[in-house]
Structure formats: C-alpha cells, structure tokens
Amino acid sequence: MSANEVVSSAAVIEVKLPDGSIREVASGTTPLDIANAISPRLAAAVVVARIRPLRPAASRRDPEAPDSPASEESMYAADATDLDGTRLVDLTAPLTEPVELWLLKEQDEASLKVVRHSAAHVMATAILELFPETKLGHGPATDQGFFYDVYRPTPFSDADLAAIEARMAEVVARNEPFVREEEAREKGLTDxxxxxxxxxxxxxxxxxxxxDEISLYRNGSFSDFCRGPHVPSTGRVKAFKVTSVAGAYWLGDEKNQQLQRIYGTAFFNGKDLEAHFKRLEEIKARDHRVLGKQLDLFSIQEVAGSGLIFWHPKGGxxxxxxxxxxxEACIKRGYDLVFTPHIMRRELWKISGHxxxxxxxxxxxxxxxxxxxRLKPMNCPGHVLIYKNxxxxYRDLPQRYAELGNVYRYERSGTMHGLLRVRGFTQDDAHIFCTPGQIEDEVVACIDFAQLTLKTFGFDEFKVELSTWDPNDRKSYTGSEEHWHLAINSLKSALNRKGIPFREIPGEAAxxxxxxxxKLVDVLGRMWQLSTVQFDFNLPERFELEYTAxxxxxxxxxxxxRALFGSVERFxxxxxxxxxxxxxxxxxxVQVGLVPISEKHLEYAQQVKARLEAAGLRVELDARNEKMNAKIREFTLQKTPFVLIMGDKESASDSVSVRTRGKGDEGNAPVADFIRRATTLIATNAATLTVE
Known part of the structure; x- marks a missing residue:
C-alpha cells in the first residue's frame, strides 16, 4: 500500500445510522453535513446529534454484564456520556472516529433540553447587554425550563425582567451562531x-x-464556560418567556453572596408555550397549600415555627x-411494628456516622x-439497637422492623414549602436485616411493596432511578469499594429481575x-420523589451487628x-x-353530606345519619338554619363525594335524593340501596388494599 493510500484510508470513518446503514465519510465530517447529504429538509429540522463510538464487535461489552458507573458532573455535563455510551454533540461537531449517529429533531425530549440550555445563554447575553455589571453563575436546563444564577447587588425588578425578555427577542432575531471554542484552562482562569x-x-x-482544555460557547460578543451542546444558532430559540426571579445563596451557603436566580422557559413553538402556561394554571388551582386551607386539612402556625405541620380533624x-x-400492609408482609425515641444521645449519631x-x-x-x-433525623439507628439487643x-433472618416515626431535619429558612418540604415529619421507615444471600429477594419484595402502595393510592405510572456513588469522591461516602460494588450490583439485579427500566445517577447515593x-407521576405528568429502597452495609459494620450462620x-x-410514602406529610x-x-x-x-330541606326534616336526617354510620360511612349532617342550596354549595366546595337531600317525599318513602360529585343530581334512591352502593364503592376503591 502506498503512503497516499494509507493517508486516504486513515481519513475515512464509518458512521452507522439508525436504519443500520453504514456511511463512509471523511474524518471531520459533521452531523449537519450528513443530515444535508440525506436531505436538506432533514438538515433544517434537526436540533442536535447523539453519537456513540462504533466499536468492533469483538471488543463490545457483553450485554449481560453489569453497567459500569458513569460520571456526570452537575450542570456542565450536558454532553456527558450516558449509561448507554451515547452523548449529545453539536450539529457542527467534527466526527473523528467511527460512531453510531442519531439526528434528533424537535420531537425528541433531549432536543428540548438543548433548546432550553441555549435559551439560558440567550438570557445571559441579554442580561449582560442590559446590566453589564452582572456576574454570571450557571444556567442549566430544567424539566420546566431553565434558570441562570447571577450576582448583582441591585435586585432585578419586574420591569427589568420584561426588558431582559425583550432583549432576548433581539438576540434571537440576530440569529447568532453558537460556536464552540477551546482554550487552555489557565487562560480561562486568568481571564x-x-x-x-x-x-x-x-x-x-x-x-x-x-x-486541561476548557470549552466555551460564543454567540456574538457573549461567551460562556460551557460543555454544551447547543442549537446551531440563537434563531432556533423561538418560543420563550422570562417568568420570575428568586434569591439563592452562592453554593447554598447563607454566609456567601446572595445571588439572584432568574427563571424562564422555552419551547419549540408558541402553541407548546401557551399549553405550558395553561398547565401552570391547573397546577396553581391544585396547590395543596390553598386546598389544605380551603378544605381545612392542615395548617402551619408561625407562632410554633416554620416547617411544622398541624393536622386538622379532616386531615387527621x-x-x-x-x-x-x-x-396492616406491613404486618401482612412480615414486618414487626416498632417504636423508637424522638431524641437519643449524640454518641449514637457518632457511631452511625450521621x-x-x-x-x-x-x-x-x-x-x-x-x-x-440530638433530635433524630432518621429511625435507622434505633432499629439497629433493637436488632442488637x-x-x-440465620434462622431468625430476615428481621423486618417498620415504624411510622416522627423525625426532625433542619431545613434552611426559605426552603420550606407547605407539606412538601418540612422540618418535622413522619417517615414510614422500615429496615430489613438479612444475610447477603437474602438481599436481592428482599429488595425485590420492597419494590413490589412500593408498586402496590402507589397503585393503591391512585398512581399508575412511575419512573425509577438508581443512585450510585462517585468513587473519586471518597470523603462523601463510607465503606470499601468491594462493598459498594456488591450493593450496586444487588440493586441492579433486583430491578432487572422485575423488568423495570431505570436510570443510573452516579454521585447521588446516600x-x-x-x-x-x-418517582411517581401524577395526573399532570409531574414526577415526585417519594418511595426509596436503600442498601446499607455501613450501619451493620459500625454497630458490629452479627448473626450465627x-x-x-x-x-x-x-x-x-425502605420508605414507601417517603414521609406521610409529603405523600x-x-x-x-x-x-x-x-x-x-x-x-x-367526609364521604356523605346530609342536607335536610327544612327543620321539620331534621329528625329523619338524623335517622339516616345513624344508619349510614352503622354501615361504616363517614357522615356530616348540616343542621344549620340555612337554605338548602347554600348547604349543597358548602358540601360541593368541600368536595364531598355524595350529598343526600331529604324532604317530605324522601321522609315518606324511606329514601334520599342523591347528588354525586362531578355528576350532579342522580334522582331518588331508597336508603338501603344507597348504603349498598356506597359501601360497594368503598370496597372497590379498596380492592387493591388486599396485600398479596
């Protein structure tokens, strides 16, 4: 082979497309070049590219082998390698090795996050053009949009936010290309x-x-330290809005500078943006803090302290x-109920590592x-002491202890949020002590229990994340590398046995x-972190727990x-x-509200109330001297499932007039028939209460 042939051969790489076809292209070809070669229409539609090294078949990892931990670094890891070996890159990124290539259009979820991250850069551009004294923090994409942390002694006003949004529109209209540049780390630090x-x-x-070399992204005169990727130009950020500003301490430390976090959101088109804000209105209408007050379920009393919940009778x-x-479910699944003190000696928390x-x-x-x-932040050391007593x-194992225990954790001022972020809460905590050979079965049983819990309370969809350690950050974790690999592989194996897809999150382990x-998914598609199952080799070691094998x-x-509600308050x-x-x-x-039309029907209403309560129903009788419609309206506002109205006709025929939540007037029914209907409905609601 001649020297020219060698050079020519080295300059060609293979690119595998999703349909399985292979294209041979010159090294340095970009994803956009390939998109244009396929179709100019495709090139105009793609947002970002996803690639994965195209390894020779002989060197590929056994698909049955466990995944190796991937590194993911905070907000700067937009182009970090995912667990499947893929990573996102700019459409203009040169391809210099054989790869699998996916050209992502607007329909792809990853594309939306890239647009939002680019929108954050557009917002930072606008901020510096209007307020050049501002210092920049970071600007990641989020599930709902994006934000940018900035330092500026003068607070941003609503008028400032409007001006920033208007300037963003100008930056978008300029259609400035996003250009990736690299420079020496030391130069970046100096500058x-x-x-x-x-x-x-x-x-x-x-x-x-x-x-190291560091990467910067430049659009026009603005540049920012960033790993990317970004959309091709600012003109691709088409539908956006600056929404709010809030305070945030630098590095989360109250002793540091007070930053301002400016929030915004972005979508591919105005229709999606409009739908987003309609959804926010629905979220606002469902705010548990507002409904909690309206329905008299709970309160937070400032005289008692922030983040401390008072449960009212109906919430109770x-x-x-x-x-x-x-x-009941715990007992049927082989757990023993235990109770532990609210405070314990500080020495105990030293032993546990807390x-x-x-x-x-x-x-x-x-x-x-x-x-x-110290007030206990967790129940686990108490359960350890019960085991050790x-x-x-080996015949006694597994030992399963469950406790609905009150715990107390210090949340910084300003971080509390109704029932969702509190300082005192009840954790449905359980701890299972078992042999290493039993661990996988116990984890599988915990996952089954979690699924049952979510289904029972009306949640049909959930997503799973596996949080693992960062072996390069040993100061944040305890235990040997051997223990960590055993623990991680046990949890992975349990999830694989259940056939549950999961996302691995390195560096987020306890x-x-x-x-x-x-993470359950609610009726509005929001994800909530509630149920968790954790492997612990640390406490048995620290407390020198034993069993005779x-x-x-x-x-x-x-x-x-394991915790399934997570906390009763948050759930x-x-x-x-x-x-x-x-x-x-x-x-x-209140399952049934009773409305006598007038005082002469009160005695009959009291008789009906007694019969309903004898059948196990929770009943409230409105005996006020008010008009019937006012009483019905009150029960409707309280979202009572059934309202029964009683007048002359009902009293004479041992019946009730039934109004059903969400349906309205359903006509007359004998009391006995209504009782059968209501108790059957409760039994149907509770069908999933049967613990297998």
Whole structure:
C-alpha cells in the first residue's frame, strides 16, 4: 500500500445510522453535513446529534454484564456520556472516529433540553447587554425550563425582567451562531479572575484539572464556560418567556453572596408555550397549600415555627386511613411494628456516622444531665439497637422492623414549602436485616411493596432511578469499594429481575450505600420523589451487628432501608394535588353530606345519619338554619363525594335524593340501596388494599 493510500484510508470513518446503514465519510465530517447529504429538509429540522463510538464487535461489552458507573458532573455535563455510551454533540461537531449517529429533531425530549440550555445563554447575553455589571453563575436546563444564577447587588425588578425578555427577542432575531471554542484552562482562569467572575473561576477549578482544555460557547460578543451542546444558532430559540426571579445563596451557603436566580422557559413553538402556561394554571388551582386551607386539612402556625405541620380533624382522618393501611400492609408482609425515641444521645449519631456525614441537616445538640442529645433525623439507628439487643441466628433472618416515626431535619429558612418540604415529619421507615444471600429477594419484595402502595393510592405510572456513588469522591461516602460494588450490583439485579427500566445517577447515593428512588407521576405528568429502597452495609459494620450462620460462626448481616410514602406529610401533599382535593371515596374525610330541606326534616336526617354510620360511612349532617342550596354549595366546595337531600317525599318513602360529585343530581334512591352502593364503592376503591 502506498503512503497516499494509507493517508486516504486513515481519513475515512464509518458512521452507522439508525436504519443500520453504514456511511463512509471523511474524518471531520459533521452531523449537519450528513443530515444535508440525506436531505436538506432533514438538515433544517434537526436540533442536535447523539453519537456513540462504533466499536468492533469483538471488543463490545457483553450485554449481560453489569453497567459500569458513569460520571456526570452537575450542570456542565450536558454532553456527558450516558449509561448507554451515547452523548449529545453539536450539529457542527467534527466526527473523528467511527460512531453510531442519531439526528434528533424537535420531537425528541433531549432536543428540548438543548433548546432550553441555549435559551439560558440567550438570557445571559441579554442580561449582560442590559446590566453589564452582572456576574454570571450557571444556567442549566430544567424539566420546566431553565434558570441562570447571577450576582448583582441591585435586585432585578419586574420591569427589568420584561426588558431582559425583550432583549432576548433581539438576540434571537440576530440569529447568532453558537460556536464552540477551546482554550487552555489557565487562560480561562486568568481571564475570568481579571473580570471578577468568581463563580466561573470556581466552576473551572471544580470541573477541570490543570493542563486541561476548557470549552466555551460564543454567540456574538457573549461567551460562556460551557460543555454544551447547543442549537446551531440563537434563531432556533423561538418560543420563550422570562417568568420570575428568586434569591439563592452562592453554593447554598447563607454566609456567601446572595445571588439572584432568574427563571424562564422555552419551547419549540408558541402553541407548546401557551399549553405550558395553561398547565401552570391547573397546577396553581391544585396547590395543596390553598386546598389544605380551603378544605381545612392542615395548617402551619408561625407562632410554633416554620416547617411544622398541624393536622386538622379532616386531615387527621385521611392520615389515619393512610397509616392504618400501611401498618396492616406491613404486618401482612412480615414486618414487626416498632417504636423508637424522638431524641437519643449524640454518641449514637457518632457511631452511625450521621454526626460526620449528616450533621448539617440535624438540629444542634441539647445538653442534658448526663450527656448531649440530638433530635433524630432518621429511625435507622434505633432499629439497629433493637436488632442488637438479642442474639440472632440465620434462622431468625430476615428481621423486618417498620415504624411510622416522627423525625426532625433542619431545613434552611426559605426552603420550606407547605407539606412538601418540612422540618418535622413522619417517615414510614422500615429496615430489613438479612444475610447477603437474602438481599436481592428482599429488595425485590420492597419494590413490589412500593408498586402496590402507589397503585393503591391512585398512581399508575412511575419512573425509577438508581443512585450510585462517585468513587473519586471518597470523603462523601463510607465503606470499601468491594462493598459498594456488591450493593450496586444487588440493586441492579433486583430491578432487572422485575423488568423495570431505570436510570443510573452516579454521585447521588446516600453516604452509607446506593439507593433505588421510585418517582411517581401524577395526573399532570409531574414526577415526585417519594418511595426509596436503600442498601446499607455501613450501619451493620459500625454497630458490629452479627448473626450465627449455619457454620456456627459469627457473620455480619446486611441492611435494607425502605420508605414507601417517603414521609406521610409529603405523600399527603402530593395526594391533595393529584386529586385536586377530591379524594377517592375510601380516603375522603367526609364521604356523605346530609342536607335536610327544612327543620321539620331534621329528625329523619338524623335517622339516616345513624344508619349510614352503622354501615361504616363517614357522615356530616348540616343542621344549620340555612337554605338548602347554600348547604349543597358548602358540601360541593368541600368536595364531598355524595350529598343526600331529604324532604317530605324522601321522609315518606324511606329514601334520599342523591347528588354525586362531578355528576350532579342522580334522582331518588331508597336508603338501603344507597348504603349498598356506597359501601360497594368503598370496597372497590379498596380492592387493591388486599396485600398479596
């Protein structure tokens, strides 16, 4: 082979397309070049490209082998490698090795996040053009839009936000290309430091190493430290809105500078943008804080303290139904119910590791007669002590302890949010102590239990994430690398046995072990983090737990943490918003409202009330001297499933006039027939309460 032939051969790479076809192109060809070669219409429609190295078949990983942990670095990892080996790149990125290539159009979820990240750069451009004294933090895409953290001593006003949005429109109209540039890390640090961009200096130091090249994205005169990718030009950011501004401390530390976080959102077109804001109106109408007050379910009393929940009688009824179901389900699944103290000696938290790894989230120690004590942020050390109180044999395992225990965690001022972010809450905590050989079956059983819980309370859709450790960040975790690999592989195996797809999130594990997070999807398509299953090899080691194995020797058990509601308060808040306060019959605090037309019908209404209550129904009789329509309206506002009206005709025929929530007047029915209907409906609602 001649030298020219060698050069020619080296300059050609293979690109595999989704249809399986292979294209041979010159090294340096871009995804946009390939799109144009396929169709100019396709080239105009694509937003971003996804690639994966095209490895020779002999070197490809065994598909049955466990995934290796991937690294993902905060907001700057937009182009980080995903678990399937793919990564997003700009359409203008040169391809220099054989790859699989996907050209993503607007229908792809990843494309929308790229548009939103580009919109954040457009917003930063507008901010600096209008307010050049501003210093930039970071501007990631989010599930709802994007934001940019900035430092500016003067607060942004509503008029400022309107001006920023108007200037963004100008930046979009300029249709400036997004150009990726690379420079030496040291030059970037020097330039940003000279400009007083302290946040950019921090991010470069944190996410790059000496000697690295850093990437910047430039549009017009604006540039930003960023890994990308971006849309081809600012003109591709077509439908956007600046929505609000809020405070945020630099690095989340109250001692640092007060930043301003400017929020916005972006979509591919105005229709989607309009639909988004209609959805926000629906979310606002379902706000659990508003409905909680309207329906008299709970309150937060400032005289008592932020983030502390007072359950009112009607909310208490729902809580009792939730907790009764959970306790019964736990017992039927082989759990023992336990109770542990609210405060325990500080020494216990030192042994468990919480004092070192979790103290920022705990309340300060209390000096008592014999020692320092702390309010418990978790139930697990208490359950460990119960296990350790008696000798254990392999025949005793697994031991499963469940507790609806009150715990207390310090949430910073301004972070509380109704029932969703509180300082004191009830955790439906359980801990399973078992042999290493039992761990996978126990995790599978926990996943089954979580699915049953979500289904029972009306959630049919969920997504799963597996949070693993970052082996390069040893200070944030405890335990050996061997333990971590065992734990991660056990959780993966359990999910694979269930056939549940999951996303791996490196660096998000608890300090003591990896975890499975099950995120439910509510009626509006929002995801909520509630149920979790966690592997812990740390506490058994720290507390020197033992069991006698079949060989007569002492062995160390392993431990599973699991919470299904997550917290009763948070789960209740999600329930309120999911149902918009119109709870299913079995959960409704008042299931039947009774409306006598006049005082002469009150005695009959009281007789009906007694019969309904004897059948197990929760009933409220409105005996006020008010007009019938006013009473009906009140029960309607309270979202009562059934309202029964009683007058002369009903009294004479032992019947009631039935109004059903969402349907209105359904006519007359004998009392006995209504009781059968209502109790059957409750039984149907509760059909999933049967614990298999």
């Amino acid at each position: 940003y430091a000279a400009e007083g961009e302290f946040m950019k200096v921090h991010f470069i130091e944190k996410f790059t190493k000496p000697g 009824i729902i809580r009792r139904a939730m907790e009764d179901w959970m306790r 004092e070192g790894f979790y103290s920022a989230n705990m309340y300060p120690p209390m000096e008592l007669d014999d020692a320092e004590y 008696s000798p254990r044999s 300090f003591y072990g990896p975890k499975i997070d099950i 079949e060989d007569g020797e002492k062995h160390r058990p392993v431990m599973v943490h 209740f808040g999600v329930l309120i918003e999911h149902y918009a306060g119109a709870f299913p019959m079995w959960l409704a605090p």
